[in-house]
Structures are given as structure tokens and as C-alpha cells.
Amino acid sequence: MTLEDGLRSLAIEEGCIRAGIARRETFSEAPPSADMRYLEPWANAVVSFAVTTGTDWIADYLGKVTRMVMRDNMHHINHEAYRIANVIANRLKEAGFKAHAIIPNGLYRPDHTFGKEIPDHDVKPPLSLRYMAVGAGVGTFGWSGNVMVPGYWSNVMLGGVLTDAMLEPDSPMEEAVCDKCLICAQVCPVEFVNKDRKEEVKVTIGGREYSYNKKHADLRCVIGCGGYTGISKNGKWSSWSTGRIILSDEDEKLPEILVQLRNDPANVATNRNLAFGKRGVLDRPRENVKVTCNNCMTVCSGPLEVRKKWMNLLFDSGVVELSSDGREVVTRLDENGKEAVIRAAQIQ
Numbered sequence: 001m002t003l004e005d006g007l008r009s010l011a012i013e014e015g016c017i018r019a020g021i022a023r024r025e026t027f028s029e030a031p032p033s034a035d036m037r038y039l040e041p042w043a044n045a046v047v048s049f050a051v052t053t054g055t056d057w058i059a060d061y062l063g064k065v066t067r068m069v070m071r072d073n074m075h076h077i078n079h080e081a082y083r084i085a086n087v088i089a090n091r092l093k094e095a096g097f098k099a100h101a102i103i104p105n106g107l108y109r110p111d112h113t114f115g116k117e118i119p120d121h122d123v124k125p126p127l128s129l130r131y132m133a134v135g136a137g138v139g140t141f142g143w144s145g146n147v148m149v150p151g152y153w154s155n156v157m158l159g160g161v162l163t164d165a166m167l168e169p170d171s172p173m174e175e176a177v178c179d180k181c182l183i184c185a186q187v188c189p190v191e192f193v194n195k196d197r198k199e200e201v202k203v204t205i206g207g208r209e210y211s212y213n214k215k216h217a218d219l220r221c222v223i224g225c226g227g228y229t230g231i232s233k234n235g236k237w238s239s240w241s242t243g244r245i246i247l248s249d250e251d252e253k254l255p256e257i258l259v260q261l262r263n264d265p266a267n268v269a270t271n272r273n274l275a276f277g278k279r280g281v282l283d284r285p286r287e288n289v290k291v292t293c294n295n296c297m298t299v300c301s302g303p304l305e306v307r308k309k310w311m312n313l314l315f316d317s318g319v320v321e322l323s324s325d326g327r328e329v330v331t332r333l334d335e336n337g338k339e340a341v342i343r344a345a346q347i348q
């Protein structure tokens with residue numbers, strides 16, 4: 001068995017749904033965050049892989065029964081991706097090569113970070129696992145910009161390992177997985193994902209051109225998925241965030257809005273999604289994982305009828321609010337436009 005076959009098999013044995021290899025040259029025409037030498041000057045190749053958390057928790061999450069299913073999933077899957085990356089890295093080291101297990105999330109380039117006093121409205125990771133996965137044939141882009149894997153849609157998390165080994169690369173995937181239903185854009189409470197099919201960006205990886213939505217400023221998702229707001233523009237549905245700011249359409253205003261939100265004492269206590277350690281998400285205790293959205297990935301977890309079902313569940317499951325005694329409750333407007341509490345959300 002070749003080293004490459006052994007690495008792919010090892011990833012599958014460890015629980016990945018798909019794995020592949022890309023060489024540094026694959027990304028020569030790709031955006032800067034596909035430059036693997038930013039992370040390791042000796043990097044020649046990446047072993048990329050995808051894992052999934054399954055779908056049995058989605059009804060409870062989008063139906064606003066409990067957000068804890070997402071918290072537990074996210075915490076588990078990030079640690080699992082890093083565990084698998086280390087297993088693969090050890091195999092490479094045993095074979096005499098350098099290897100770096102990539103931290104799956106929560107680290108950003110210092111020149112593009114919200115760690116600044118006034119953050120940039122775009123943030124970039126040291127190395128984009130999305131680009132690595134597409135270059136290695138693990139998946140392909142959906143309209144959302146998320147990576148889609150055949151049979152799993154966008155319901156995947158990515159991991160990877162850099163190495164100095166000149167590994168034989170896999171080919172990028174030929175097939176399209178996304179059918180451009182745009183449900184990912186409809187379920188984004190902060191309108192980060194573009195709803196206009198004509199508004200797209202193009203990225204070249206491995207000599208192949210890919211396109212996906214021209215996203216609005218990254219801070220939109222940082223504010224939304226970070227838990228600072230989650231109310232839809234029509235006010236009828238929300239993510240799990242209890243924040244109620246409807247963001248300005250102007251991306252330029254977002255950095256200052258984030259600063260205000262971050263300094264708001266109510267948010268300091270309740271929103272901790274942006275608190276990362278030196279090892280990114282890996283240093284965040286499970287109780288501090290407060291993912292409130294992830295809707296774009298969560299709904300895109302099956303064929304069109306499944307995506308529609310999840311979207312409708314989200315739209316019909318009401319709005320999460322903080323009650324006067326500080327509990328998360330789910331409310332819905334009645335026929336007279338008055339808010340009625342449906343139930344207390346399960347948060348333990």
C-alpha cells in the first residue's frame with residue numbers, strides 16, 4: 001500500500017467520511033488563505049478530510065427545543081477533527097516526514113482579526129480548510145461557500161494535516177453537489193449569504209474555476225453566529241441568539257457595531273463565542289460554546305425536500321428571548337401581533 005493510500009484509509013478508519021490529498025501548487029491561483037506556507041514554511045502537501053455529526057439532533061436544534069445539541073456537537077466534532085489530524089500527523093512522522101495537525105477553527109490572521117480595537121470587517125484563518133478540502137477532492141463549494149460532500153451535503157466539518165512529504169495528489173471533484181436552492185441564504189438571519197444568484201465570486205483551485213455567493217462582510221456572520229443577534233428582518237423567527245439588533249445593510253458600519261456589542265455588559269456575560277485561546281476552539285470549555293446559528297450548514301443536510309423541511313421548521317419555531325428572570329424562552333406572535341411564550345427552552 002502506498003503512503004497516500006495508507007493515509008486515506010487511516011482517515012476513514014478513524015471516522016472520516018472522505019479524505020484526500022492536495023499539493024501546494026494546487027493553490028497557486030487561489031486566494032491568500034490557501035497558502036499553506038503561511039502556517040508552515042516547509043509545507044508541500046495537505047491531507048484533508050471531512051467528518052459529520054449526523055442529523056438526529058437537527059429537529060431539536062432548528063425546532064428550538066434545545067441548543068445544547070449544537071453545543072455538544074460542535075465541541076465534540078472540533079476535538080474529534082483535531083484528534084484525527086494528530087493520528088494522521090503521527091503516521092507521517094513515523095514515515096520520516098514533518099507534519100502539522102491543523103487546529104480546525106477559532107484562529108485568525110493577526111492582520112485580519114477582530115482582536116483589534118476596531119476589527120476588520122473581513123477575517124481570515126491562517127489556512128482555509130475549505131480551500132484545502134476542495135483542492136484535495138474531499139468536497140466542492142455550495143452556493144453558501146460551505147464545502148459540500150456527496151451524500152452529506154454541507155453537514156460536514158473539515159480537518160487537515162500539513163506535511164513536507166511530496167504526496168501524490170488527488171483530483172478535485174468534478175461533480176456539482178449544490179442545486180442552488182438558496183435556502184442557505186434564506187435562513188441566514190444577518191443576510192451574510194447573498195440571495196442574488198448573479199452576485200457570485202470565482203475562485204481558481206487546481207486550474208478549475210469555482211463560483212459561490214459573493215458574501216457580505218465576514219463580520220456579519222461573526223456577529224450572527226457569535227450570538228450577538230439572531231432576529232430575522234421580518235421579526236418572525238430567530239436563531240438561538242437572544243440579541244435583537246437588526247444589522248445595517250452597510251458592511252462598513254459593522255466593525256463599530258461589533259465593538260458596541262462586545263462592550264455591552266449584557267453581552268460580556270452571555271455571549272462568549274468569540275473568546276478563543278491560543279489553540280482556537282480547542283481551548284474553549286464546552287460550557288462556553290454558545291453556537292447560536294450555523295443555520296446555513298444545518299439546513300443543507302439532505303435533498304431539497306429535507307432542506308425545505310428544516311427551513312420551514314426554523315421559520316415556524318418562533319423567536320428565542322430572555323425572560324425577565326434570565327431564562328431563554330421561545331415566543332411567537334399570536335394572531336393579534338402579541339408575543340406569547342410557547343415554552344422555556346432546554347438549555348442544560
Ligand code: SF4
Pocket residue numbers: 142143144145153154177178179180181182183184185299300307
Ligand atoms: S442550501 Fe441549497 S443553495 Fe445552499 S449550499 Fe445547500 S444546496 Fe446549495
Ligand code: SF4
Pocket residue numbers: 187188189190191192193220221222224225293294295296297
Ligand atoms: S452561520 Fe448563521 S449567520 Fe453565519 S452565514 Fe450561516 S446562517 Fe448566516
